[in-house]
Amino acid sequence: MIVKQYMTPDPVTISRDASVEDAIRLLKTNFIRHLPVVDNDKLVGWLTDANLRGALFPSMLEEITIEDIMIHDPIAVDASESIEVAARMLVENRIGGMPVVEKGKLVGVITVVDLLNAFLEVLGILRSTSRIDVKPKSSRRAIDSISSIIEKEGSEIISVCLVPQKSDDSQIYSFRVGNCDTKRIVEKLEEEGHRVISYSSC
Numbered sequence: 054m055i056v057k058q059y060m061t062p063d064p065v066t067i068s069r070d071a072s073v074e075d076a077i078r079l080l081k082t083n084f085i086r087h088l089p090v091v092d093n094d095k096l097v098g099w100l101t102d103a104n105l106r107g108a109l110f111p112s113m114l115e116e117i118t119i120e121d122i123m124i125h126d127p128i129a130v131d132a133s134e135s136i137e138v139a140a141r142m143l144v145e146n147r148i149g150g151m152p153v154v155e156k157g158k159l160v161g162v163i164t165v166v167d168l169l170n171a172f173l174e175v176l177g178i179l180r181s182t183s184r185i186d187v188k189p190k191s192s193r194r195a196i197d198s199i200s201s202i203i204e205k206e207g208s209e210i211i212s213v214c215l216v217p218q219k220s221d222d223s224q225i226y227s228f229r230v231g232n233c234d235t236k237r238i239v240e241k242l243e244e245e246g247h248r249v250i251s252y253s254s255c
Contacts, residue, residue: 054135054171054175055133055134055135056131056133056134056135056136056139056153056161056163057133057153057155057161058136058171059163059167059168059170059171060132060160060161060162060163060167061161061162061164061167062160062161063161064089064152064159064161064162065079065083065085065088066088066089066090066091066159067079067088067089067091067100067119068090068091068119069090069092069097069118069120069123070118070119070120071118071119072117072118072119073105073117073118073119073122075119076088076100076105076119077105080102080105086101086102086149086164087099087100087102087149087150087162087164088100088101089159089162090119090120091159094158094159095157095158095159096127096129096152096157096158096159097123097125098119098120098123098124098125098127099123099124099127099151099152100119100122100123101124101150104122104123104124127151127152128142128146128148128151129151129152129153129154130142130151130152130153130154130163131153131154131155132153132154132155132160132161133155136168136171136172139163139168140168140172143165143168149164149165150162150163150164150165150167151163175212176211176212176214176229177211177212177229177231180211180231181231182211182229182230182231183229183230183231183233183252183253183254184227184228184229184251184252184253185203185228185230185235185238185239185242185249185252186216186225186226186228186249186250186252187225187226187227187228187242187247187248187249187250188225188226188247188249188250189224189226189247189248190245190247190248192224195224196213198245198247199226199228199242199247200213200228202242202245202247203233203238205241206233206237206238206241207233208230208231208233209230209231209233210228210229210230211229211230211231212228212229213226213227213229214226214227215227225250235252235253235254239252
């Protein structure tokens with residue numbers, strides 16, 4: 054899964070010599086919080102609603118240009134990069150979005166919301182599915198054992214993730230499954246000695 058699959062292509066942009074009033078109008082009209090600043094399709098800056106709030110002095114609006122308040126050399130991600138890398142960049146830099154480039158040219162924008170949608174899609178949460186959180190009876194071949202039971206009950210495994218725990222000896226796996234009788238699967242898992250922590254039905 055790469056950034057290009059989940060970014061917003063052909064984003065609304067602004068030029069560096071535009072006025073602050075132009076930027077405010079674009080943000081409000083398009084219901085967005087970020088504006089790439091471009092020059093001949095080349096990314097030259099990044100403007101956020103936070104930048105604009107800091108420049109809202111009515112007496113100076115006519116004197117200030119976008120270039121005065123934009124972020125120069127903004128953090129950007131390549132369109133071919135993985136969404137995991139993009140998510141890490143946003144978290145580590147504590148930003149809500151960033152421009153996406155391809156061969157030096159702006160091709161899109163990706164935000165925290167875009168990445169959240171991507172991860173929800175991967176986990177199958179946006180589909181009609183169920184969740185079963187299981188603490189296996191043994192860490193040895195735990196996923197194989199649990200998966201076998203789920204599949205024998207005619208269910209499809211959408212995703213599996215390890216739920217972080219404070220104690221290393223207390224591993225809990227969260228299975229996202231579809232087309233199933235969840236209670237029946239829970240009964241079978243517990244019969245085999247696994248402990249079902251929680252579950253939800255379709």
